[in-house]
Amino acid sequence: MILCSGREVSKMYGGSVVLNKLAFDIYAGDRIGIVGSNGSGKTTLLKLLANHDRPDAGEIHWKKNTRIGYLAQIPNFSDGFTGKDVLKLAFEDLLEIQEEMKLLEKQMEAEGHSPNLNKVMKRYGLLQDEFSMKNGYEIEAKIENISNGLNMEDLLTKHFNDLSGGEKTKICLGLTLLQNPNIILLDEPTNHLDIESVEWLSSYLKKYEGTVIVISHDRYFLDEINTKIFDMEDGELTIYQTNYSEFVVEKEKRLLKEFENYKLQQQKIKKMKQTIKTLKEWANRANPPNANMHRRARSMEKALERMEKINRPVLHRKKMGLQLESAERSGNDIVVMDNVAKKLGNKTILTDGNMFIRYQDRTALLGNNGAGKSTILKMICGEVKPGQGQITIGSNVKIGYLSQEIFAANSDNTVIESFRENVSVTEGEARNILARFLFYGHAVFRKISQLSGGELMRLRLAQLMHQDINLLVLDEPTNHLDIESREVLEEALDHFNGTILAVSHDRYFINKLFDKVYWIEDSKLTFFEGSYDTARRNLLASKMNQRETLVKEKKIKNYIPTREKKEPAVATFDKIEKDLKVIENRIDSIEQQLSAESDLGLLEQLFNEKVECEQARDKIYQELELIMN
Template identity: 40%
Template sequence: MILACQNISKSFGTTEILKNVSFHVNEKEKVAIVGINGAGKSTLLKIIMKELSADEGEVILAKGSTIGYLAQHQNLTSENSILDEMLTVKQDVIDLDANIRKLEQDMKHAEGAELNQMLSTYTRLMHEFEIKNGYAYQSEVTGILKGLGFMEEEFDKKVNTLSGGQKTRIALGKLLLSKPDIILLDEPTNHLDLISIAWLETFLLNYNGAVIVVAHDRYFLDKVVSKVVELDNMKCQSFEGNYSVYAQKKEMLRNAMLKQYLNQQQEIKHQEEVIAKLRSFNREKSIKRAESREKMLEKIERIERPTDHSEMHFHLEPRIISGNDVLKVTDLAKSYGNLTLFTNLNFEIKRGEKVAIIGNNGTGKTTILKIINGQVKADQGEIKLGSKVHVGYYDQEHQVLDPDKTLFDELQDTYPNLDNTTIRNILAAFLFTEDDVFKRIKDISGGERGRVSLAKLMLSEANLLILDEPTNHLDITSKEILENAINQYQGTVLYVSHDRYFINKTATRILDLTEQTLLNYIGNYDYYLEKKPEVEAAYLGRSTISQQALYGTKPGAFPASLSSRSATTTKENDSDNKQTWQQQKEEQAKIRKRKNDLKKTEEEIHQLELRSEEIDALLTKEEIYTNVSKLLELNNEKKELEIRLEELLEQWESLASEE
């Protein structure tokens, strides 16, 4: 074990964020911390790094272990070039190299004991230099920079001239180069393209230390981590396995907990009905039984309903159906000065397709969407929308939102026909309630702005959705909700995304923007990975790509074993269905019998109680209590009634408990 968090608790004012959070990390283990936005993931990393103090609990780090941290937001300021800034991490190796070179010069002029001492020092320094991988440190720096998406011609750029995303990549590179025993990464993939993310995955998998990562990139988590620590409702739970394994276990646990909760609620309701019925018999023993059951009911430890963060209601519905030909792009080209993004782009999109545009950062993916949406003018080419096509646009920078407007006004001004109640209900569906609706756009988080943009998109009733990085700033739960909405959407979708899990779940076709042109893949992201070498080779070798290259096989050609396997499965299913039907029939018969027995018992109890009341009334009459034989007869009947009623009450309770 290299790190342990024990009973960490943290509050900000009256808001409790973490409560008794405990988990541990072993040497070389790769761990993900997951949870909805606001669950306390970044707070926990800052507590581990001692940037924040915990209210309770402690963080234990193995003696002598080093730790490095990449925060979400970097404020890196330096007059150094990119290369020189990276080399600051290797300053000890650079100094060591300089000392060795100087010693080599000095030894040329030394003799005797002095030379022997210098040789001893030289041997020691060379050994240290080799341990620190001194011969390869320059290629190591270059490899990390290239892996993170920097070209060699950019190495001389000043750090202060870089964008926020580029500075974050430099900070990540410096951290990886420093090789601490534990690396803490907060959303490391946010500013990386697909190639850089794949490189980082490989780097972390082979990393000799432990890694703790907070990320919403589920594909990345699947590749890298072997344990998931979930923060939910202030508490913590650990799951062995990658993200997909965690998601399956979590779903199974939640379903089991929900089943327990519903079963308990059903039992509580049943017991309350039994108690009410026992009281309705209005007999001393039945009332005592009712009171006994009430005490038992009070002692039950109530199970809380499992939390479900999937509360955001999101449903996309086109107002009208478009024609089959939705979009045609012909000979599209765009340059900025000497930088050519793309030339002669040609593609078509048909109704119902979900098309993802992917490619490296800076290749022009967002520019294509902006040209189609009329926000940027193309240098050449034609954009043609099909019949009855109505476009809805989602901008990753949320420039379609007015920062000075409130959430309520943003929707009301865009859709003036909506009444106040409707606007409030729509905002509530996207988790904005009460006074939240009067917050200004500029005062809310990126994730919240994303939800406002999605709300506007839903109201647009468009039949062609153009989405630019729709999953940015969304937590995993919100991403899953968006995935379901897109998969159920009857319209057409064209989007840019670097979220491979999202692409895998939603795309029916992928357009890869590479070398200033588009390569076409008819399938999801897994299919793209499988066919990429084949399609690129085909593209480089000839202008057309064969149907077999796109589909992987001839249409209609399936393995011979498939039909026989299907037939066997069908027989097994028929047998299972027959057995299940028979079991259901028997169970239903048992339920009917129990209900009939319960009804008969209640009717007999009712008749006996009526007779008992008649006897009580008769015993008060003079002609009865003065007639000894009649009095004995009624008393005996009364005793028999009591015995029988006692039996019936027990029988009724037994039958009622079986329900």
């Protein structure tokens, strides 16, 4: 069933064509990823789909009564509103019913045995049925599920207006999900989420019954949830019926085929033009001029004019010119952290932290938001002192640090001024370098405060490329970069001859470049050898072992031996044996799924089910013992 269709959809901004005659159909249940470089029109298309803007030409038609959920910008709320109050807005109609029910409850108490009581009770019964039918009694459970999944339980009691921009975005994302619309439109939903929250959101959207359209530069996320790709390029839209990884392959094949068709057409056009020229020359040489040849030439010219020209496909677009070279070689021991502890106020960030990084290591530091990752990087870079313990930086180590607070202190400087503060070059040399990072012409005189997140990241990377460094310390380096820029960064880091330590929630980026992982959780650092996927599985296995141990300890603690022989259970031996076989088969099935599954949310669900099945199996064993005794 088609929910939405667009025909000849065009949009202009400031005289520039942003969207050019787009055509598309969106079906119920679609999982669409919108991709393209920054400025390609992705957000513009999303605004049109959300009815927050109108096309300059063409039409977009929605199926009647389609409910759209779209997080456009952070709305304003009164000062008393908490995070939970904002989430409750998803259930406004149910909360109104609940309030009326409370008033009727008070009224029933006051009415006593008056004739009006039956009327009040009838109204109350109708409201109660409606409230129950619309799952009103599940409001708290739904809010808790979303809050836990997005790791924002601590934000529920805080005043919304006191939250940071990222925290507000997270709350509003939760509100959008709770509204349960027919179609969800999400613009970079993973930007302010930690890895666990991204995994939860991915699992949630895969099971979501409605339609999902998402703009994202997170390739891992796109692969997990999307089955259709809208590729935005030069204001035009190309649709691929696949996930992101397969789209990359298909797009390359399509471009090569289009380029081949373009070359063949150009050869044909060249040949036709030459034929036209020859016919005219021959016609004019005749005495008198040959009218028949002139007619043939004009006929061929008209055919050439009518020919639908193939635009030359762009195989290689301008990209950020990043090449990172390490300074002279450092020693073998780069960073040695020995029993480091750190507190920020009353919050414990790290206890007994140990880390060892050697020359040319590729080390990722991972953990939830607020776990202390950035603080650890600052301690390594010498910007923050440890509370106790020691961090030793090796001999001849020269650090290049990319923090999340890029250029915060110099927001009034221009791009070229900020660049030359850290790199000793002439203005002409600086402009040439900045052009390689897509700052052309007068763009170098824009103020830092006017730059987008992606532009700030490109500027800092340009500085790092021209500094004397052999240890890169990167805090969320892929934030705000489009996919093409991320790929350029990955290639540059892959060829970097020094050592890299990075914090990131981009799972694709981590898996591709890093083979050592430190995970911070509950103020403890845990080391894993291998990629992100390997570290995640090992971390989950460790958690499962801990939970199994707790379950066993609880069983032992609660076990009370029975001295008296109990009466046999009512159920027959055959019935119990049959139940036991069903449960054991289910446990075997779960164990097979656990070994194959990588999604954290599903793994935890499977583990919880396994524990419940094992408890049920233990009870059946007890029943069998009673019967046999």
